[in-house]
Amino acid sequence: APSQRHTSKQRFLAEFSQCLYEFVIQLLPTREELIVKEDVRKLLERLIRTIEPESRLLSFGSTANGFSLRNSDMDLCCLIDSEERLSASDLVTMLGDLLERETKFHVKPLPHARIPIVKLSLDPSPGLPYGIACDIGFENRLALENTRLLMCYALIDPPRVRTMVLFLKVWCKRRKINSPYKGTLSSYGYVLLVIFFLVHVKNPPVLPNLQQMPPMRPISQEETTLHGHNIWFFDDIELLRGRWQSSNTESVAELLVDFFRFYARDFQYNTGVASIRAGLLKKDSKGWASESDRGTARERNRLCIEDPFEVDFNVSRCVTRDGLYTIRGELMRASRILASRPERAIVALAQLCE
Ligand code: GTP
Ligand code: MG
Known part of the structure; x- marks a missing residue:
């Protein structure tokens, strides 16, 4: 009987891996969508250059890091190479006016937000059945760098890493635990x-720690510091492939089952900080557990995920007590569904994303 159980488990996992690959492939953006988005980026860049001739408009977030689902938002960042430039909030106001006059986008400038942005959207049309939503920010160079870091991780082992991430993005959206504004976690946090x-x-690890690998040549501190943060990481993925290979051979299904089990049961939410740079840290050692400022630090730091470069920044600071309770409930639900191993893997997948 034990060996029979063993084979039924193996069979389930093999079938579930196959289901995951097939499911995720259908959700990738189409070629047309990518072309339209690139056209939109170019159009917006042309318009912005009528205000700031020295500017570039770069894509970041999921459209640039390989973790994009069909119809995902576009995150754009405007970099200005000249010395004298307008303030971000002035730019937001001017760009908002310009786009309102010159394009068919719905435009919402937010010049006074903590990070000033212009929000744009296009209504659905026959060529663009879901429309487009897009945010334009300014000078957010750290976001460009963390996008590049995530892209490098995706490139090391695309079949396992991209499949896991894309599946979890669908899962957390369908289970409604992907809204920082409502106390749950951003996509960036899940990644x-x-x-x-x-x-x-x-x-053994599936991925190396790109921020801790020795550089191939001496690197000056100047090259690797941005706004006071160390942004160095090993980014030559071609070279890495020749030097490093994971000895972990688990399938994507095994990894996903284990992911849910780990975050449902084992991760130390009360004391731990997940840091991709430094491994598991303690809230105490980062000063993220202090009760001194009337309990607010504690409320902000229910779940702690250290940003890879802005190490004083908790990416999951928006997660509330209720939000974390809901997220953990969902992780346990997923773990339970997978542990029960329904007869058909496709049924498990459908239940997970109900
Ligand atoms: P979808 O939009 O759901 O497809 O996911 P996404 O991968 O684009 O993630 P999200 O929209 O959450 O974030 C987009 C990008 O913004 C990320 O890749 C980061 O570069 C940046 N970002 C988002 N949240 C934070 C944050 O809290 N801190 C920092 N430093 N950057 C963030
Ligand atoms: Mg995004």
């Missing part, structure tokens, strides 16, 4: 949880 798991929890 960091996956990478933390693959670098620091799995043994």
Whole structure:
């Protein structure tokens, strides 16, 4: 009987891996969508250059890091190479006016937000059945760098890393636990949880720690510092492939089952900080557990995920007590569904994303 159980488990996992690949492929953006988005980026860049001739408009977030689902938002960042430039909030106001006059986008400038942005959207049309939503920010160079870091992690092992991340993005959207504004976690936060798991929890690791690998040539501090943060990481993935190979051979299904089990049961939410840079840290050691400022630090730091470069920044600071309770409930639900191993893997997948 034990060996029979063993084979039925193996069979389930093999079938579930196959289901995951097939499911995720259908959700990738189409070629047309990518072309339209690139056209939109170019159009917006042309318009912005009528205000700031020295500017470039770069894509970041999921459209640039390989973790994009069909119809995902576009995150754009405007970099200005000249010395004298307008303030971000002035730019937001001017660009908002210009786009309102010159394009068919719905335009919402937010010049006074903590990070000033212009929000744009296009209504659905026959060629663009879901429309487009897009945010334009300014000078957010750290976001460009963390996008590049995530892209490098995706490139090391696309079949396992991209499949896991894309599946979890669908899962957390369908289960409605992907809204920082409502006390749950951003997509960026979920991606960091996956990478933390693959670098620091799995043994042997599925991914190397790109921020801790020795550089190939001496690198000056100047080159690797941005706004006071160390942004160095090993980014030559071609070269890395020749030097490093994971000895972890688990399938994507095994990894996903284990991911849910780890975050449902084992991760130390009360004391731990997930850091892809440094492994598991303690809230105490980062000063993220202090009660001194009337309990607010504690409320902000229910779930702690250290940003890879802005190490004083908790990416999951928006997660509330209720939000975390809901997220953990969902992780346990997913873990339970997978542990029960329904007869058909496709049924498990459908239940997970109900
Ligand atoms: P979808 O939009 O759901 O497809 O996911 P996404 O991968 O684009 O993630 P999200 O929209 O959450 O974030 C987009 C990008 O913004 C990320 O890749 C980061 O570069 C940046 N970002 C988002 N949240 C934070 C944050 O809390 N801190 C920092 N430093 N950057 C963030
Ligand atoms: Mg995004």
